[in-house]
Amino acid sequence: MQLKQLANISAALAAASCAVLGQDAQAGTVLDDWQFNSAILLYNETDRVSAGEAILSARGDFGDDKYLNLGLVVDALTGASATGAVAQPGVQSFTRPSGKGSYDVAPGDTPLDDTFHDTRVQLDASWEQPLAPNWRVSGGGHLSKEYDYLSLGVNGSVARDFNQKNTTVSMGLAYSHDTISPEGGVASGFAPMLLRSNFADDDSYQAAFDATRDRADDTKDTVDMLLGLTQVINRDWLMQFNYSLSMADGYMTDPFKLVSVVNSNGEVQQNLYESRPDKRTKHSVYWQNKLHLGGTYLDASYRYMWDDWELKSHTADVKWRFPVSEQWYVEPQLRYYQQSAAEFYLPFLQQSDSLPQYASADYRIGKMSTYTLGAKFGTKLAAGNELSFRIALYQQNPEQDGADAPGVLANVDLYEKVTAVMAQVSYSF
Amino acid sequence: MTDVAVSRGKNCTLGQFSAMASPCEILLETADMTLCRELTLLAAAEAERIEQKYSRYRTDSVLSQLNQGAGQWQQLDDETAQLLTFANTCYQLSDGLFDISSGILRRAWQFDGSDRLASQAQLAALLPHIGWHQVQLKPKQILLPAGMELDLGGIAKEYAVDKVLQLLRAQFTPSSLPSIVVNFGGDMHCSRPRHDGSLWHIGIENPGLVDHAISAVGLTTGALATSGDSRRFLLKDGVRYSHILNPKTGWPVTDAPRSVTVAAPNCLLAGMLATTALLQGASAEAFLQAQGLKYWLVA
Numbered sequence: 001m002q003l004k005q006l007a008n009i010s011a012a013l014a015a016a017s018c019a020v021l022g023q024d025a026q027a028g029t030v031l032d033d034w035q036f037n038s039a040i041l042l043y044n045e046t047d048r049v050s051a052g053e054a055i056l057s058a059r060g061d062f063g064d065d066k067y068l069n070l071g072l073v074v075d076a077l078t079g080a081s082a083t084g085a086v087a088q089p090g091v092q093s094f095t096r097p098s099g100k101g102s103y104d105v106a107p108g109d110t111p112l113d114d115t116f117h118d119t120r121v122q123l124d125a126s127w128e129q130p131l132a133p134n135w136r137v138s139g140g141g142h143l144s145k146e147y148d149y150l151s152l153g154v155n156g157s158v159a160r161d162f163n164q165k166n167t168t169v170s171m172g173l174a175y176s177h178d179t180i181s182p183e184g185g186v187a188s189g190f191a192p193m194l195l196r197s198n199f200a201d202d203d204s205y206q207a208a209f210d211a212t213r214d215r216a217d218d219t220k221d222t223v224d225m226l227l228g229l230t231q232v233i234n235r236d237w238l239m240q241f242n243y244s245l246s247m248a249d250g251y252m253t254d255p256f257k258l259v260s261v262v263n264s265n266g267e268v269q270q271n272l273y274e275s276r277p278d279k280r281t282k283h284s285v286y287w288q289n290k291l292h293l294g295g296t297y298l299d300a301s302y303r304y305m306w307d308d309w310e311l312k313s314h315t316a317d318v319k320w321r322f323p324v325s326e327q328w329y330v331e332p333q334l335r336y337y338q339q340s341a342a343e344f345y346l347p348f349l350q351q352s353d354s355l356p357q358y359a360s361a362d363y364r365i366g367k368m369s370t371y372t373l374g375a376k377f378g379t380k381l382a383a384g385n386e387l388s389f390r391i392a393l394y395q396q397n398p399e400q401d402g403a404d405a406p407g408v409l410a411n412v413d414l415y416e417k418v419t420a421v422m423a424q425v426s427y428s429f
Numbered sequence: 430m431t432d433v434a435v436s437r438g439k440n441c442t443l444g445q446f447s448a449m450a451s452p453c454e455i456l457l458e459t460a461d462m463t464l465c466r467e468l469t470l471l472a473a474a475e476a477e478r479i480e481q482k483y484s485r486y487r488t489d490s491v492l493s494q495l496n497q498g499a500g501q502w503q504q505l506d507d508e509t510a511q512l513l514t515f516a517n518t519c520y521q522l523s524d525g526l527f528d529i530s531s532g533i534l535r536r537a538w539q540f541d542g543s544d545r546l547a548s549q550a551q552l553a554a555l556l557p558h559i560g561w562h563q564v565q566l567k568p569k570q571i572l573l574p575a576g577m578e579l580d581l582g583g584i585a586k587e588y589a590v591d592k593v594l595q596l597l598r599a600q601f602t603p604s605s606l607p608s609i610v611v612n613f614g615g616d617m618h619c620s621r622p623r624h625d626g627s628l629w630h631i632g633i634e635n636p637g638l639v640d641h642a643i644s645a646v647g648l649t650t651g652a653l654a655t656s657g658d659s660r661r662f663l664l665k666d667g668v669r670y671s672h673i674l675n676p677k678t679g680w681p682v683t684d685a686p687r688s689v690t691v692a693a694p695n696c697l698l699a700g701m702l703a704t705t706a707l708l709q710g711a712s713a714e715a716f717l718q719a720q721g722l723k724y725w726l727v728a
Contacts, residue, residue, distance in 0.1 A: 007719060008719045008720055008721060009522040009523070009702075009705075009720070010693070010698070010702060010720040010721060010722055012518070012522055013518065013519065013522055013698050013701055013702065014693070014694060014695075014698050016514070016515050016518035016519070017515060017591075017695050017697040017698040017701070018695070019511065019514070019515070020511045020512060020514070020515040020588065020697060021588075021591050021592070021595060021695060021697065034602075035603070133507050164514060164518075385604060429604070
């Protein structure tokens with residue numbers, strides 16, 4: 001008895017007192033208050049894509065636990081991205097996906113389409129508010145527009161607190177409708193990439209090219225569902241579990257990606273536009289821990305994702321924030337990601353084999369591991385504003401998965417590693 | 430409307446009013462008297478709201494209505510339900526020592542500095558009506574057995590301090606928030622450190638010298654609450670009986686420190702820990718050490 005009385009009860013009481021005080025003061029007026037976050041991100045892959053992104057988000061406090069969240073993202077991509085075609089010992093010529101113009105790839109180089117550039121603008125808005133004691137709801141929408149892509153979506157969620165707000169169960173639903181309108185139209189599955197040099201004149205080339213395109217645009221509909229459980233373990237430990245289900249129906253092929261058809265000596269006979277299934281169901285489970293450890297702050301999470309394309313992935317992410325002075329903190333990050341290949345991933349097609357139903361040589365759905373090694377440095381400025389700098393190295397290591405490289409392919413790099421550097425500056429005010 | 434007085438202090442402005450049987454102060458680090466007056470008026474209104482709702486002296490208070498409805502299931506509003514849930518947690522964690530149903534012991538004890546102790550017969554008649562474990566609490570309902578009474582005297586003032594600060598805080602954007610101290614008779618909560626980095630020096634009443642605040646505590650942020658028997662006690666045969674009563678025996682706790690002050694993130698927590706420490710009697714300091722929070726103790 002005496003032992004129990006002298007136990008440390010302050011942690012449990014602190015949680016209980018916060019639960020009592022969690023509700024808003026009941027008298028007087030509350031002034032509207034806006035909080036802004038801004039960030040600039042630069043992403044640069046060695047010899048490939050460069051991207052710049054500007055983010056501005058705002059959260060308006062309308063009192064009574066009602067908030068309006070607004071977001072604006074503008075990003076610009078430029079540079080070269082892998083087409084999926086294999087490297088060869090000789091020079092290769094490619095027609096741009098629009099059908100207009102061509103480019104050559106040097107011997108031994110992984111074919112990259114160097115005209116890759118796009119600008120994207122994304123707007124999103126959501127409103128959240130309490131519905132009844134211990135219930136919160138939110139609803140919102142987004143619009144994202146690129147030159148050849150439009151995504152429109154709506155989402156909603158509901159959360160219920162239990163156990164003196166120590167347990168929160170949430171459910172979210174989202175729907176988005178995407179339209180892709182690639183320049184030159186959408187290539188039919190496994191349409192051949194035609195070369196202008198194989199035709200007598202522009203008109204005959206254009207007529208043949210048009211025959212490989214069967215529609216100007218295509219669409220994709222996606223429904224996402226999320227079930228979440230957040231649990232306060234103690235004053236210093238918060239745990240979260242999520243299960244999410246994503247069902248997509250529509251055009252999921254990348255209109256800019258090719259698959260090379262090679263002969264028994266590994267020499268490219270023809271490049272075909274890739275073809276992917278038009279349905280995909282993804283599941284993922286996510287486990288996150290946020291811990292206070294003696295003045296430091298640890299955020300460790302793990303995600304397992306699997307889908308009916310037979311792609312499975314594991315993601316482990318650890319961030320650890322340490323104070324380094326009164327004002328500054330440093331937050332190292334290590335993230336490791338590993339995925340198995342989608343069932344229709346093939347680095348190339350063999351001429352002697354019959355054409356499969358689907359095939360893609362996009363390394364992003366092949367067997368791969370990646371890691372991110374980074375650090376963030378942040379400081380609290382006067383008046384409660386926060387400034388932070390983040391720098392990270394992102395390494396993608398595609399791996400061979402079964403397919404042997406015949407003939408000349410044995411001497412080229414089919415699984416080229418990609419290294420990227422990210423730098424970010426964020427300011428909250 | 431409560432009367433408020435606003436004056437200029439040294440490097441601060443001060444708003445004063447009286448509520449919950451205590452002198453109440455709002456200390457503001459800016460020199461803006463108008464702002465100080467507005468905040469003090471808001472504070473006084475909120476303190477009055479809580480006092481009206483939870484006073485046992487007002488028959489129309491929510492608390493008195495609950496006590497009058499003992500013997501049947503009663504609906505609870507959100508705020509009251511949360512306070513009672515907190516009281517329940519306090520009861521569980523203090524192993525039954527912090528009990529909001531023990532107020533009826535007042536009928537047997539008057540702590541007027543005299544030597545009139547309660548009789549065991551008086552206590553025996555009251556004890557069956559004490560014990561939070563007899564109360565049935567559902568999320569929005571309570572069943573208080575007939576003959577029992579609840580008293581939020583041990584929580585309401587600290588709760589009011591926290592709620593008033595929460596209300597004053599909400600008048601500012603996070604970046605424009607000044608340092609504000611809400612001090613209700615020694616139970617206090619500070620919004621943030623002063624911009625010039627200096628401490629708020631606020632006196633804690635020393636039980637040995639009533640009304641002479643000799644222990645000034647430097648406060649930067651967070652809350653302080655004090656529990657003690659400086660004014661209310663009985664003295665018989667050289668034994669000092671504090672007004673802190675053990676709800677299990679009905680008797681005052683003996684060998685407890687005269688006063689305990691605890692620093693904690695909020696006043697509700699600080700006050701609850703200070704009171705629970707006193708209830709430990711001679712083990713008060715050991716209990717405080719186990720909490721891992723700053724404390725001051727007058728033996």
